[in-house]
Amino acid sequence: MISHEPSPGALRIVIIGLSITSSWGNGHATTYRGLMRELVRRGHDVLFLEYDAPWFDRYRDMPHPSFGRTVLYEDTATLRRWHASDVGEADLVIVGSFVRDGVEVGDWVQETAGGVVAFYDIDTPVTLARLENAPPGAEVYLSARQIAGYDLYLSFTGGPILRRLEHEFGAPAARALYCAADPELYYPEHREPAWDLGYMGTCSEDRQPRVEAMLLAPARQWRAGRFNIAGAKYTDQDTWPPNVSRFAHLPTSEHRAYFNAQRFTLNVTRDDMVVAGWSPSVRLFEAAACGTPIISDRWDGIETLLEPGREIFLAETPGEVLHLLRELPEEVRRATGERARARILAGHTAAIRAAQLEGYVSETRAGAVA
Structure with missing residues (x-):
């Protein structure tokens, strides 16, 4: 207590x-x-x-x-x-x-x-x-x-x-x-990644097109890749490619392990929040605190939190996501996650x-x- x-x-x-x-x-x-x-x-x-x-x-x-x-x-x-x-x-x-x-x-x-x-x-x-x-x-x-x-x-x-x-x-x-971010709960754990790209978020109608473009479509095009979605209310799992696994719910106690098991994590934003800008989700802070490199959709104000290309990656299309997953040098990937962690711990x-x-x-x- x-x-x-x-x-x-x-x-x-x-x-x-x-x-x-x-x-x-x-x-x-x-x-x-x-x-x-x-x-x-x-x-x-x-x-x-x-x-x-x-x-x-x-x-x-x-x-x-x-x-x-x-x-x-x-x-x-x-x-x-x-x-x-x-x-x-x-x-x-x-x-x-x-x-x-x-x-x-x-x-x-x-x-x-x-x-x-x-x-x-x-x-x-x-x-x-x-x-x-x-x-x-x-x-x-x-x-x-x-x-x-x-x-x-x-x-x-x-x-x-x-x-x-x-x-x-x-x-x-x-x-x-x-x-x-809560640094007592979220920090790097060096382990062999289970997935190339993961996403944590409850299914919502306005986010789903971005989940499709930035995770499901890349998974269909790269069958050797490993993908995961963790969240409630998904009803279309039977249409997902076989290389996308799912957790219906992850308690907070398992969030750190989840982020640390990803080479990259996906941040997807609801439409109203994209329009408003300056609306970082708690998952963005958690992932950054774990040192997991983030691929995010674009919205005004994100650059005030994490510097694009240096502390976070921005993408919209399956091709942009696949380029990061398959072509980015490993040392660049790791350094980006480390810089994001330092930035978040200093101010968030x-x-x-x-x-x-x-x-x-x-x-x-x-x-x-x-």
Whole structure:
């Protein structure tokens, strides 16, 4: 159990998020685990509240986190009944994206909290697309009217979208809080690669054309190559070439071994996030921390995180991918992965994110006092 005595300036923090106990079908859990652990290490008291979703029951790969406190709640009424004092007395309350009944939860938090209230959007372009295009009655986790009521809008997307949140939606302060790598969990392990190219990601309609172009098509053209896809909700596996294997789910405890078993790993981005740019996935950070060379699709802002051609490879077509897999000198491949690891550890770890969050909260509180 990671615990510390409260220190001067320590915060009482409540996070209401999609999941910290299960990484099945979502990247939120990895982000919350690293952030929460580092906040606790910095002396803060952190409570994580998670809806007890039945679809996570079979895949709770961290049912009892060893840092802070985690409580599952049955429904919104239970949340309100049992945790009103926690929310009311906290210095900081964070509501995450994709929380069940998120609009109702957000209204309650804004009415109840006595400290700073923040929305942590780990899906910002998807959120804005839903706000603009969702049909009446569609299930949402954030209402446009609520954005101005959050003191902080923490976004896993940086760049121009932050100013848009402030100018168009009235967010008092929109700040980037990217996903991150956890160097305690992700690091190089020297082993014989099992696959030439692997991809970890839940199947989605808008990502699938890129998975087809950047993994399945190269696999069809290079039958001697070895490929793997790890993720939930794929229903077309019978159409894949025989040299593509699959894991339906990999718990977080197996992610490091998975990345280290690849010569290259594929990073594929959802359409809304490509359009928005500046939207690095948590898998990109994890793979880089393992020193596994990354082949990624192209989007604005990626060069601010990793330098193309030196720390990451960008591609779009099967031919571009195959050239990297079959023609790139081994010493260049290894050096690229090593440079990416150094870059990520210098600026994109869970500890750095915890410090950034502290800074944003201090800035917000200072503004409120002024």
